[in-house]
Amino acid sequence: MPPESGSTELIYDWNSTKKVAPLSPKRRIQFLDETLRDGIQSPSVVDPSIDDKLRLVELANELGIDTMDIGLPGAGKRAVEDCTVIAEFIKTQQLRVKASCAARTHLADVQAIIDISQQVGIEIEILCFIGSSPIRQYAEDWDLTRMMKLSADAIDLGRKYNLPVSYVTEDTTRSRPEVLTKLFANAVEHGAHRLIVCDTVGHVTPDGIKNLLEFTRNMLEGMGRSDVGIDWHGHNDRGFGVVNSIFAIEYGADRIHGTALGIGERVGNAALDQIMFNLKLLGELPDHDLSKLVLWCKTASAATRVPIHPQYPLVGADAFRTATGVHAAAIIKAEKKGDAWLADRIYSGVPAGMFGKEQEIEVGHYSGESNVVYYLRKRGHEATPALVAAVLGAAKRGNRVLTDDEISAIIKDQLRP
Numbered sequence: 013m014p015p016e017s018g019s020t021e022l023i024y025d026w027n028s029t030k031k032v033a034p035l036s037p038k039r040r041i042q043f044l045d046e047t048l049r050d051g052i053q054s055p056s057v058v059d060p061s062i063d064d065k066l067r068l069v070e071l072a073n074e075l076g077i078d079t080m081d082i083g084l085p086g087a088g089k090r091a092v093e094d095c096t097v098i099a100e101f102i103k104t105q106q107l108r109v110k111a112s113c114a115a116r117t118h119l120a121d122v123q124a125i126i127d128i129s130q131q132v133g134i135e136i137e138i139l140c141f142i143g144s145s146p147i148r149q150y151a152e153d154w155d156l157t158r159m160m161k162l163s164a165d166a167i168d169l170g171r172k173y174n175l176p177v178s179y180v181t182e183d184t185t186r187s188r189p190e191v192l193t194k195l196f197a198n199a200v201e202h203g204a205h206r207l208i209v210c211d212t213v214g215h216v217t218p219d220g221i222k223n224l225l226e227f228t229r230n231m232l233e234g235m236g237r238s239d240v241g242i243d244w245h246g247h248n249d250r251g252f253g254v255v256n257s258i259f260a261i262e263y264g265a266d267r268i269h270g271t272a273l274g275i276g277e278r279v280g281n282a283a284l285d286q287i288m289f290n291l292k293l294l295g296e297l298p299d300h301d302l303s304k305l306v307l308w309c310k311t312a313s314a315a316t317r318v319p320i321h322p323q324y325p326l327v328g329a330d331a332f333r334t335a336t337g338v339h340a341a342a343i344i345k346a347e348k349k350g351d352a353w354l355a356d357r358i359y360s361g362v363p364a365g366m367f368g369k370e371q372e373i374e375v376g377h378y379s380g381e382s383n384v385v386y387y388l389r390k391r392g393h394e395a396t397p398a399l400v401a402a403v404l405g406a407a408k409r410g411n412r413v414l415t416d417d418e419i420s421a422i423i424k425d426q427l428r429p
Contacts, residue, residue: 042078042267049081051271057316064315071308073109076300084114086121099132112137117162122169138170141180144187164202171203178206185216206241214249218259225263245269246282253282272312332364333372335413337380340373376413
């Protein structure tokens with residue numbers, strides 16, 4: 013008897029044989045989308061139109077993203093206007109996604125968020141940030157006493173209006189523990205309900221995350237405040253953005269920040285789309301429907317004018333394309349067995365069908381006859397020996413994949429009397 017599709021007889025999963033610790037112990041994993049704030053700070057992006065922003069909020073809601081940073085009102089008039097419109101949209105459409113806004117530890121920044129919240133009549137979480145690393149302190153000429161007062165005053169103002177305040181230490185991953193202890197304790201004592209641990213310049217490795225989050229959890233437990241949430245905000249400067257975010261969950265963070273396509277300053281933020289689909293594959297998001305994840309990424313790409321690289325995971329044009337003969341042959345053999353599950357996984361670690369895509373077989377200089385036969389039949393053409401030979405011959409004479417137009421021209425030429 014052949015093995016049943018989806019069984020462990022066909023795929024041995026080293027990812028789940030032994031875990032160091034369960035992901036997000038005791039807490040539900042939450043997500044905060046930074047696309048419309050940190051994401052659009054990239055010098056290469058276009059600030060989306062308000063219509064595009066509203067569409068991104070709508071799609072984030074459908075993906076089950078918990079919170080969306082809708083902007084930094086302290087940045088100016090346009091930011092205030094856009095944040096107000098987005099907050100009104102969330103309220104009138106009765107979306108599940110919650111609004112948050114970033115603020116420096118300046119009273120004017122916090123007041124701007126309070127004003128929008130009161131005008132619209134919706135709760136907006138304040139993400140109140142200040143640099144905490146010694147290199148930032150030195151560059152800014154900040155002393156710890158002043159930093160603690162700025163933080164306390166900003167948090168107090170937000171709490172005065174009963175708004176939730178999350179305390180953000182920029183560059184946490186390069187900050188001294190004795191400084192973090194004082195800043196964190198000060199923030200919690202003044203009413204911060206979450207601590208946002210930031211890898212602002214993409215410095216940290218998984219070992220660093222383990223050390224930092226254990227330190228943060230132990231400090232909160234020592235204060236008797238295990239109810240305070242821990243966020244992870246990562247960047248991708250060393251290429252660790254996505255993997256660091258998954259490690260952060262394993263080590264105790266319960267809300268993860270990221271952006272669509274990983275857009276953001278320098279080489280970008282952690283890519284929230286990649287984080288989410290990886291957690292889905294790990295079985296950690298059973299209640300999240302990610303069928304619109306690809307649409308969300310494409311919408312973000314169009315709105316910000318950031319092109320999607322062909323080899324970008326899941327969304328890129330090449331994510332499920334192959335023109336290599338041996339790969340195509342395996343997919344074709346799986347399909348001949350009538351087994352879509354097998355065909356979608358034989359040469360793919362990400363099942364295309366789970367996210368609304370499909371495996372594609374092209375014809376190029378590394379292809380074999382099976383590629384051509386499959387390509388022609390998929391498009392309703394009879395795969396005659398002469399036509400197959402003509403298409404394959406053209407591919408072998410080249411140095412790349414043939415385009416649809418080039419193959420169409422060969423077909424027309426072969427059909428001429």
